[in-house]
Amino acid sequence: MxxxxxxxxxxxDGIARGDQIGGPTALARIVSESVTACGGLDVxxxxxxxxxWHQTDAFDTGPTFNLVFSRVADGVNSxxxxxxxxxxxxxxxxxCGPAHRSGPIAAxxxxxxxxxxxxxxxxxxxxxxxxxAGSASAVVVLLCRYLLEGADWKxxxxxxxxxxxxxxxxxxxxxxxxxxxxxxxDVIHSAxxxxxxxxxxxxxxxxxxxxxxxxxxxxxxxxxxxH
Numbered sequence: 001m002x003x004x005x006x007x008x009x010x011x012x013d014g015i016a017r018g019d020q021i022g023g024p025t026a027l028a029r030i031v032s033e034s035v036t037a038c039g040g041l042d043v044x045x046x047x048x049x050x051x052x053w054h055q056t057d058a059f060d061t062g063p064t065f066n067l068v069f070s071r072v073a074d075g076v077n078s079x080x081x082x083x084x085x086x087x088x089x090x091x092x093x094x095x096c097g098p099a100h101r102s103g104p105i106a107a108x109x110x111x112x113x114x115x116x117x118x119x120x121x122x123x124x125x126x127x128x129x130x131x132x133a134g135s136a137s138a139v140v141v142l143l144c145r146y147l148l149e150g151a152d153w154k155x156x157x158x159x160x161x162x163x164x165x166x167x168x169x170x171x172x173x174x175x176x177x178x179x180x181x182x183x184x185x186d187v188i189h190s191a192x193x194x195x196x197x198x199x200x201x202x203x204x205x206x207x208x209x210x211x212x213x214x215x216x217x218x219x220x221x222x223x224x225x226x227h
Contacts, residue, residue, distance in 0.1 A: 007107035007148045007227055008032050014223015015103060018201060018215040020208075023060025024100035026053070031123070032104035039110045041119045047078045047126055060212070062097040062182075064089070068127045078126050086129035094132040096187040096213055098124035102137045103220045106144035113149075116141050117165035135169035136184035140217065142166055147224040153195070180211045191217035 012028055019025045030053060034046040054061070054069040061069075064085060071081035086093045102120050105111065111119055120141040121134035128134065139160060146156035160170050169185075176189035190207070191214050194200040201222060204215040 007109075007224075008036070008104050010148075010223045010227035011103040011107055011144060011220060012223070014219045014221070014226070015100070015216055016219070017222070018204070018217070018219020019212065020205070020210075020215065021060045021212045023062065024097075024212070024216045026057075026059075027061075027065075027097075027101035028104055031101050032107070035105055035108040035111075040108060041105065041111070041123055043078075043122065043126065046123065047072070050126065062095060064093050064095055065097055065127045082125060082127055082129045091130060093128045094130035094136075094184050095128060095182045096133070096136065096184045096217070098128050098133050098137040099140045099184055099188065100216045100220075102141050103144050103224070106141045106148055106224070113142070113145055114165075116145055117163070132169075132172075133184050135166065136173070136188050138166050139169050139173060139188060140220065143221065144224040147221070148227055153225060157192075180208045180214060182211070182213045187213045187217055190214040191221065194218055195221055 012032060015028050016025045030049045034049050035041060038045050051069055051072055055073060067085045068081045071084060072078050102123055105120060105123065117138035120138040124134035124137045142163060143156050143160055146159050151159060160166060173185050173188045176185040178190050178193055179186055194204045195218060201215060201218050204218040208214050
């Protein structure tokens with residue numbers, strides 16, 4: 001329990017350091033609370049926690065999350081709501097929201113490493129129907145788990161490249177664009193770019209400007225690396 005608590009704290013602190021607005025940190029804390037209480041991902045429990053936050057203190061949720069939970073609040077099943085919003089947005093639901101919030105799943109050691117990619121993709125589908133959002137989240141969660149297990153940064157990345165559950169997504173991320181936008185693969189690609197050098201978070205902030213995308217992932221990985 002202490003190991004999981006320490007790991008979750010490191011990840012949440014890292015996210016908070018990279019989060020310039022606050023929404024990703026709040027959502028990641030909800031994820032952490034849910035997986036800790038349930039001993040893993042319980043979609044119903046997490047959905048109810050998201051809904052409660054949406055109806056009370058929500059801010060900086062991202063447009064996809066807000067649209068989905070506006071429908072859930074009206075009684076639509078979350079899976080149906082995610083599909084409806086994906087259709088409404090013309091498939092433009094491949095944002096980085098799930099990758100921002102999913103890091104604490106890596107600190108739930110009741111979930112076997114072999115199941116993490118599936119779990120991350122399932123969590124992402126609560127709001128983001130596009131498979132790229134889930135795949136980016138799976139890469140983030142697995143990288144965090146490898147770091148929490150003691151791998152260094154180079155070895156964690158090498159293990160991701162060999163992992164059949166995310167190898168295709170990893171290759172797509174390697175070929176994505178360096179830009180401050182919110183498309184999930186670009187966000188992870190950009191974060192990795194800065195993490196390969198010195199003063200990663202400061203440089204990511206300068207690169208992102210007012211956008212709250214890439215630095216959150218940089219902070220998340222730095223938190224896991226420092227655990």
